[in-house]
Amino acid sequence: MQAAVKTTSIPAQTVYRILFAISLGHFLNDSMQAVVPALFPILEKSMNLNYTQIGWIAFALNMTSSVMQPMFGYYADKKPSPFLLPVGMFLSMLGMIGLAFSPNFYFILLSVLFIGFGSAIFHPEGARVAYMAAGAKRGLAQSIYQVGGNTGNAMAPLYTAFIFVSLGQFGAIWFTALAGGAIVVLLYVSTWYKQQLAFGRQSKKTKSAAKATGTLNRSIKLAIVLLVFITFARSWYSAGISNYYQFYLIDHYGLTIKNAQFYIFIFMIAGVLGTFFGGPLADRFGKRNIIFVSMLGSAPLTVLLPHVPLGWVIPLFFVIGFIMSTSFSVTVVYAQELMPGKVGMVSGLIVGFAFGMGAIGAVALGKLADLYSLRFIMILCSMLPILGVLTWLLPSDQKVREWNENT
Structure with a gap:
């Protein structure tokens, strides 16, 4: 079965209770x-870690949580497994317990x-x-769905300012309660997901569509590769900010650990x-246009930031964060429309693999910070959004719709 999501009964109406629950x-x-x-910042001091070791921790998290996603997505497209959701959360709970008690790097x-792996x-x-719950x-x-994840991040x-500065590493134990609540949700x-699979019926039209989407033409493959590369550039910038900018604030501006977190x-x-x-x-101005503006629109500000x-x-951070993230969910929907029969795999490819390339970025940036300086990697990261100019090489929304109509 090439496209399991096509075999399910997608509700005609948007199921908001499920959307908010999965969010x-x-x-x-x-x-x-x-x-x-x-x-x-806590582990750097308590375990005397250098920036390269911090980069390796980020690498371990992102390589498993992100780069493995296309593999699980491919499996899910062929064999949907609703109860993998709570199983994954249970693995994360075990990780939280281990994090609270880990004695060394x-x-x-x-x-x-x-x-x-849980993620x-x-x-x-x-x-x-x-x-499935989206309807039209x-x-x-x-x-x-993505707002839930971004809010969590x-x-x-x-967490650093209000939990770990006072409780230290052991404060991670409190997050097992979050994992328990997530398992219930x-x-x-x-x-609900299992019920949708049980009621799903595959029509001849759906079979034909699934078969058609089994083979990708060259233009779609090139578009996916380009989209992944653009997302890759954005993930490197995010890796530099989320993992190292707090140290830059402390080192360059003299802030405390707690104040840097704000x-x-x-x-x-x-x-x-x-x-x-x-x-x-994106609904109003087009998906490709929003992806383009989100990168190039933020580029002058990212260059200025260091x-x-x-x-x-703070004002620059707010505007950069807002503009750059307008394409976060849009990129996923655009990719799903490029490959409509492979929702799980393409979602894992964009949200997982492409963003997970920030794992490699985290290690590389950490090594560069040790070799040169934090300021050097901040200036290097500031140039990455300029690569958003490549977005204009992506097919227009109209062209993607024409491809779908012809399959």
Whole structure:
């Protein structure tokens, strides 16, 4: 079966209770992922880690949580497994327990792998649930789903400031309660998901469509490769900000660990707002246009950021975070429309693999920071959004619709 999502009964109406439930699950899942970078300033001091070791921790998390997603997505397209959602969350719970009690760098890496695998299992199935519950409002549905995850990631600086500065590494144990709550929510979602699979019926038309989408033409393949590369560039910028900018604030501006977190939070919460508004903006102005503007529109500001006084950081951070994130959910929907029969795999490819390339970026940037300076990698990262000019080589929304009509 080439396209399992096509064999399910997608509701004619948008099922908001399921969308909000899977968004909550996404929030709780990514909140636990956010614990890892939130602990970086604490672990740097308590375990005397260098920037390269911090980069390896980020690498372990992102390589498992992100790069493994296309594999799980491919499996989910062929054999949907609703109850993998709570199973993935249980693995993340084990990782949280390990993180709280890890005595050294290597145990931290092992614990992070559990969190990463749990997240890799969750995301493709979560994207499929959002697709199934969307009805005709796929852009809005994907925005609701992605806002949950982005909000969870945005909590990392607050966790550092209000939990880990006072409780230290052991504070991670409290996040097992989040995992327990997430398992309950995902059991509810999985039950609905299973019902949709049970009631699904495959018509001859659907079979034909699934067969047609089994083979991709050269133009679609090139578009996917280009989309992944653009997302890759954005993920490197995000890796530089989320993993290292807090150290830049401390080193360059003399902020405390706690105060630096509020600046990172501004960037991330602006990203949540950008993600939410990106879907409606794409419906009005086109998906490719929003992807283009989100990169090139933020580029002048990212180039300026490393050189401004501290008082300018917050307003610049807010505008950069908002503009750059308007294409977050839009990119996923655009990719799903390029490959409509492979929702799980393509969602894992864009949200997982492409963003997960930030894992490699985290290690590379950490090594460069040790060799040169934090300022050097901030200036290097600031140039990455300029690569967004390549977006104009992507096919227009109209061209993608024509491809779909002809398959």
